[in-house]
Amino acid sequence: MEPKEKLLEHLRESVVLTTSEATVVLDSFKERKLKKKEILLFTGDVSSHMQFISDGCLRAYYMDEEAKEHVVQFGVEGWWVNDLYSYLTQTPAKQFVQALEPTIVLQIHRDALQGLYDEIPAMERFFRLKFEKAYVSLQDRTINAMSKSAEERYLEFRSKYRDIEQRVPQYMVASYLGMTPEFLSALRKNLK
Amino acid sequence: MEPKEKLLEHLRESVVLTTSEATVVLDSFKERKLKKKEILLFTGDVSSHMQFISDGCLRAYYMDEEAKEHVVQFGVEGWWVNDLYSYLTQTPAKQFVQALEPTIVLQIHRDALQGLYDEIPAMERFFRLKFEKAYVSLQDRTINAMSKSAEERYLEFRSKYRDIEQRVPQYMVASYLGMTPEFLSALRKNLK
DNA sequence: GAATAATCTTAAGGTGTCTTAAGAAAGGAA
DNA sequence: TTCCTTTCTTAAGACACCTTAAGATTATTC
Known part of the structure; x- marks a missing residue:
């Protein structure tokens, strides 16, 4: 369009x-x-x-x-x-x-x-x-x-904006969520 | 009025x-x-x-x-x-x-x-x-x-809303700023 | 397809903020 | 005034998250 x-x-x-x-x-x-x-x-x-x-x-x-x-x-x-x-x-x-x-x-x-x-x-x-x-x-x-933990914020972001998560670098998502990329990486590992 | x-x-x-x-x-x-x-x-x-x-x-x-x-x-x-x-x-x-x-x-x-x-x-x-x-x-x-520390947030709040700080209980300010009342109390002590 | 850049992971050690628990001070009601 | 409630402080121990540093992947460019 x-x-x-x-x-x-x-x-x-x-x-x-x-x-x-x-x-x-x-x-x-x-x-x-x-x-x-x-x-x-x-x-x-x-x-x-x-x-x-x-x-x-x-x-x-x-x-x-x-x-x-x-x-x-x-x-x-x-x-x-x-x-x-x-x-x-x-x-x-x-x-x-x-x-x-x-x-x-x-x-x-x-x-x-x-x-x-x-x-x-x-x-x-x-x-x-x-x-x-x-x-x-x-x-x-x-x-x-x-008021929420890093993990909660990430999970909420992921369910709300799955499309965006797939299109942008992970370290930018971390930044948007107010945590370090290292912490997000570690957090994601724990989820699986 | x-x-x-x-x-x-x-x-x-x-x-x-x-x-x-x-x-x-x-x-x-x-x-x-x-x-x-x-x-x-x-x-x-x-x-x-x-x-x-x-x-x-x-x-x-x-x-x-x-x-x-x-x-x-x-x-x-x-x-x-x-x-x-x-x-x-x-x-x-x-x-x-x-x-x-x-x-x-x-x-x-x-x-x-x-x-x-x-x-x-x-x-x-x-x-x-x-x-x-x-x-x-x-x-x-x-x-x-x-992105800011509890102390920075408090100082900014205080300079922006000095009137409100004087009218409401300190534990509500702490809550508004996303910290515990105990931590705000300790933080204030350090400022003086 | 090789080289370089961008991104992601891992791990050790540190710090900011929280939790819990108690007592002190200040405010409001009777 | 006195009592009871609300608010504030102190302090010790715990934990979430950060910092630093390095290496491993994955993309991009020529």
Whole structure:
């Protein structure tokens, strides 16, 4: 399926759009292709687009003071990725966003999106709903991160995102789950 | 200041409301007073209201399998509290919401809020913006919880929410930060 | 298909945080 | 004021998870 078809289908899972609204919306997005390992957003740049993943897989991560990477988020087809803090506050990003596979994203500039919010109420509703859900699932992750053991977190991740586990390196999963790759490796051994 | 005045001021920090819109909005909220320790939402109940805190202080928490409490969130004047998962999915709440002081909240039923979304686009915008910000700050908390030491988390909490630290028992702060009260106590001793 | 890079595993020793148990201090109710 | 409840502290021993370092696999590139 074409990237923009995917996006439209994705939007219509949550809100109602007329044909003419759909045209306006889709025309606001530009396609961007990324090679494996290519970086979509660099630390220090200001994020100025929202990005819908049409194909492929990305991660958002940051480097701490000791230059260690921490994976904040994965994204696959049908998800949105960004350094949202940078996007919302227009300050330099603290995160990188990087393709882990050949990837296609659809980007909309924040000015254009602001225009859509004013013109097409369904778009404002779409993002209101999107953020509500995102908040709830992030809260779930936070609670897990703080109160569950490494093994429990891994098992939950595996049952929830089996597809992602198979597509990304194990050390990135470890990082996403807040443990060392060595510990995850040992833990996995014990499971079998 | 009157509860509804506070709410209106709060809304107008983010969006524009005409006088007549303001009236419609405020009429949709009902005031509810809570005594210290009173419970606003019980585990097992379905959350059907969004709640704005006009005065006082609350916490949201859940009990794990071993009957230990985990504080998910604090809220003071000008914040919103809820078990959002229960509210959004209309399933039984996993969290309690409890007043930690004599508290006044303004509640709006989800059906009424849905009506406002349809009638008054500024309200949809308000919550879109609210959830964007909430998501970003929760993400910050998640990153901290996963990658920082107990001491760092506590110091950050203290500098960010000094007011809350002074209003709630220390063991609840420990729980919110994902550590035991004993450890927080020891940690604080070392700081001086 | 060889060479190089990326990823995963193993293991020993260390540290941060928890558990348990007890007592001390502070707060609220009568 | 006094009593009872809630909250906070102290300390010893335990354990989950980390660090470091090295070698073993598996992918990627030319």
